[in-house]
Amino acid sequence: MRHFRLVLEYDGAGFEGWQIQPGETRTVQGALVQAAEKLAGGGEVVVRGSGRTDSGVHAAGQVASVALETDLDAEALLRALNGNLPRDVVIHELEACDEAFDPRRQAKTKSYAYAVWNGALRSPLRAARYVHVPAPLDLPAMREAAFILKGEHDFASFQAAGSDVENTVRTLHRIAISGDSGGEVFFEFEGSGFLRHMVRNLVGTLLEVGQGRREPGSMTGLLEARDRGLAGPTAPAHGLTLAWVEYPENDPGETPGK
Amino acid sequence: MRHFRLVLEYDGAGFEGWQIQPGETRTVQGALVQAAEKLAGGGEVVVRGSGRTDSGVHAAGQVASVALETDLDAEALLRALNGNLPRDVVIHELEACDEAFDPRRQAKTKSYAYAVWNGALRSPLRAARYVHVPAPLDLPAMREAAFILKGEHDFASFQAAGSDVENTVRTLHRIAISGDSGGEVFFEFEGSGFLRHMVRNLVGTLLEVGQGRREPGSMTGLLEARDRGLAGPTAPAHGLTLAWVEYPENDPGETPGK
Numbered sequence: 001m002r003h004f005r006l007v008l009e010y011d012g013a014g015f016e017g018w019q020i021q022p023g024e025t026r027t028v029q030g031a032l033v034q035a036a037e038k039l040a041g042g043g044e045v046v047v048r049g050s051g052r053t054d055s056g057v058h059a060a061g062q063v064a065s066v067a068l069e070t071d072l073d074a075e076a077l078l079r080a081l082n083g084n085l086p087r088d089v090v091i092h093e094l095e096a097c098d099e100a101f102d103p104r105r106q107a108k109t110k111s112y113a114y115a116v117w118n119g120a121l122r123s124p125l126r127a128a129r130y131v132h133v134p135a136p137l138d139l140p141a142m143r144e145a146a147f148i149l150k151g152e153h154d155f156a157s158f159q160a161a162g163s164d165v166e167n168t169v170r171t172l173h174r175i176a177i178s179g180d181s182g183g184e185v186f187f188e189f190e191g192s193g194f195l196r197h198m199v200r201n202l203v204g205t206l207l208e209v210g211q212g213r214r215e216p217g218s219m220t221g222l223l224e225a226r227d228r229g230l231a232g233p234t235a236p237a238h239g240l241t242l243a244w245v246e247y248p249e250n251d252p253g254e255t256p257g258k
Numbered sequence: 259m260r261h262f263r264l265v266l267e268y269d270g271a272g273f274e275g276w277q278i279q280p281g282e283t284r285t286v287q288g289a290l291v292q293a294a295e296k297l298a299g300g301g302e303v304v305v306r307g308s309g310r311t312d313s314g315v316h317a318a319g320q321v322a323s324v325a326l327e328t329d330l331d332a333e334a335l336l337r338a339l340n341g342n343l344p345r346d347v348v349i350h351e352l353e354a355c356d357e358a359f360d361p362r363r364q365a366k367t368k369s370y371a372y373a374v375w376n377g378a379l380r381s382p383l384r385a386a387r388y389v390h391v392p393a394p395l396d397l398p399a400m401r402e403a404a405f406i407l408k409g410e411h412d413f414a415s416f417q418a419a420g421s422d423v424e425n426t427v428r429t430l431h432r433i434a435i436s437g438d439s440g441g442e443v444f445f446e447f448e449g450s451g452f453l454r455h456m457v458r459n460l461v462g463t464l465l466e467v468g469q470g471r472r473e474p475g476s477m478t479g480l481l482e483a484r485d486r487g488l489a490g491p492t493a494p495a496h497g498l499t500l501a502w503v504e505y506p507e508n509d510p511g512e513t514p515g516k
Contacts, residue, residue, distance in 0.1 A: 011382040058383060088382045124269040124346045125316060125499070128386065241383070 001044070001067045004074065005097040008032075010089040012058040013128065013238065019052045028053070028062075028089055035084035036068050039077070043069040050103040050110065050245040054197070056237030058129070060113075061092075061244035063103045103245070109173060111243040112199045114187040114235065116207070118179070126184075131239035136181045137210035144216035145209040146175040149202065149223070156226035158202055159195035160234075168195060168226070177206070188243070197234050205232035259302070259325045262332065263355040266290075268347040270316040271386065271496065277310045286311070286320075286347055293342035294326050297335070301327040308361040308368065308503045312455070314495030316387070318371075319350075319502035321361045361503070367431060369501040370457045372445040372493065374465070376437070384442075389497035394439045395468035402474035403467040404433040407460065407481070414484035416460055417453035418492075426453060426484070435464070446501075455492050463490035 010028050020029040029047050036045040046067040053059055070077060078094040085091070117123045117130035118137050126132075149172060156168040171192040179185035187206070189199050205222070208214045214232070222230055268286050278287040287305050294303040304325040311317055328335060336352040343349070375381045375388035376395050384390075407430060414426040429450040437443035445464070447457050463480070466472045472490070480488055 009382055011385065060383060082379065087380070087385065090380050090382055092379055119350075121340065121350055122345070122348050124267055124348055125318060125387075127269065127345065129383075 001046075001069060001099075003065060003067045003097050003099050003101065004077065004094050005101055005103070006032075006064045006066060006091050007093040008059060008062040008064060008089060008091055010059050010062070012053060012056045014086075014088050015055065017053055017055040017057070018049050018062075020047075028059075029064075031086055031089055032064065032066065032081075035081050036066050038084050039070055039072070039080055040068040048103055050107045051194075051242075053242055054237050054240075057240045057242065058238075059242040062242050063107070063245040063247070065097065065101055065103050067099075106247055107193070107245050108248045109190055109192060109246045110194060111174075111188065111190040111245075112194070113241045113243045114189070114199065114203050115239050115241075116179075116185040116187070116203075118181055118183060118185050120182075129238065129241075130184065131236050133185075133207055133210075135211050137185060137207070138212065139177060139179070139181055139185070139210065141212075141216050142177050142206045142210045145206055145214075145219045146177060148216065148219040150175050153223045154226055155195055155198055155223070157222050157228055157231045158198045158205070159228065160197035160201075161228050163196050165195060170194065170198070175202075199240060200235040200237070201228075201231050201233075203235040203239070207235065208232040259304075259327060259357075261323060261325045261355050261357050261359060262335065262352050263359055263361070264290075264322045264324060264349050265351040266317060266320040266322060266347060266349055268317050268320070270311065270314045272344075272346050273313065275311055275313040275315070276307050276320075278305075286317075287322075289344055289347055290322065290324065290339075293339050294324050296342050297328055297330070297338055298326040306361055308365045309452075309500075311500055312495050312498075315498045315500065316496075317500040320500050321365070321503040321505070323355065323359055323361050325357075364505055365451070365503050366506045367448055367450060367504045368452060369432075369446065369448040369503075370452070371499045371501045372447070372457065372461045373497050373499075374437075374443040374445070374461075376439060376441060376443050378440075387496065387499075388442065389494050391443075391465055391469075393469045395443060395465070396470065397435060397437070397439055397443070397468065399470075399474050400435050400464045400468045403464055403472075403477045404435060406474070406477035408433050411481050412484055413453055413456055413481070415480050415486055415489045416456045416463070417486060418455035418459075419486050421454050423453060428452065428456070433460075457498060458493040458495070459486075459489050459491075461493040461497070465493065466490040 015028050016025050018028045032047045048065045050063040115130045117126045117132045152171040154169050174190040176188040273286050274283050276286045290305045306323050308321040373388040375384045375390045410429040412427050432448040434446040
């Protein structure tokens, strides 16, 4: 078996998330396994990702590893795999790596982007990738709330209901909110790791702050409460993109989708 | 009958162009007529646009007029029409106008944008709105060619084959090409009017210049030849967006899609 590290871009609209599932379910991991199996001559194929993305979530720079039997060099393997992959997923980079490379455990930080269309009326040209929030957003209030959420905290209030992760402490190195009320608004999150639905729950909560339904200062109590029932709703998947994943030693290189 | 001026945004992917057609064909003008007919109580409805867009071409700021019998004021009519329109088209602005307003004849300038993804590999997140050109583009050469095309010229070489327009002289006030080779490349065109397929034929020709298959200086002879057979191919529709339309007296206002 030979081992390779990949950087991937995909449009999440046509996938039921990253993780392979039994049956006909279309997933990104499943598409990679199928593409690699065609080259592995019946041999085993193992594909691992830096983490799961949910159904409908996009990626500009997801990192994965693939292990397979092949005589191809990295350049030819990149071409062959891309030729076998469907149109809505592509491998931008591929290089040989150590067998020990674990894309999930070794990830140092992950970055996500979330896109909101804040016009009063729907925008057909943005419908696939932006979530429409028609009410005017108070961006300074949202930034005040984001400032409180930044740093190392127990994010239990922001993890998906029903999760049973033991350690819910994570570090958010960066939350940036750019744009103007009445136009495109972009959120950027960079952190040491993210709980399930954490970015979408943070966005859903910050959007409530932006609409005056929560005080920015209430974030402190919300973190302390460790109660998912107190945070805002989970913002829709189609606004979210996994932008890139960073590793301590081997930098995954340029993010092609940015 | 009362008369209104509209500014429209639409995703062209689901429409066979602007112009209404008999039968089941889905067009933007047809969708507007249907939406207005539901409000006109059986009365006649007339919808006119600033010009046709081809099948698959998008608009961020198309201008149109609609005439119908209605008691609604402009604000209520905007809401009612948007409620009757499908998801992929929206009216951003609507105001009462003179019966004499002719969106096509009175248009002073039109502006188009064309988007190219110039990465070596396909980009799933850009597939719907960017045309993929994998070969590296020489942007300075393209700008040199664009400089020759700017101004008042006979653009017969760039009109759709089979067109029988008598006067093929148009003025291109602006051609701008932004971006870097190896990333997103944007074309902007502003002109007094455009022949059928003219923007897409200009883009197809400039992309050949960018790939070294034509000299920038050859644009002079190409204009003089007045021969469609000598220009480049028609670039695909899905990269093209009608950005806005300007009128001499009544400025159509902010372009919502920019």
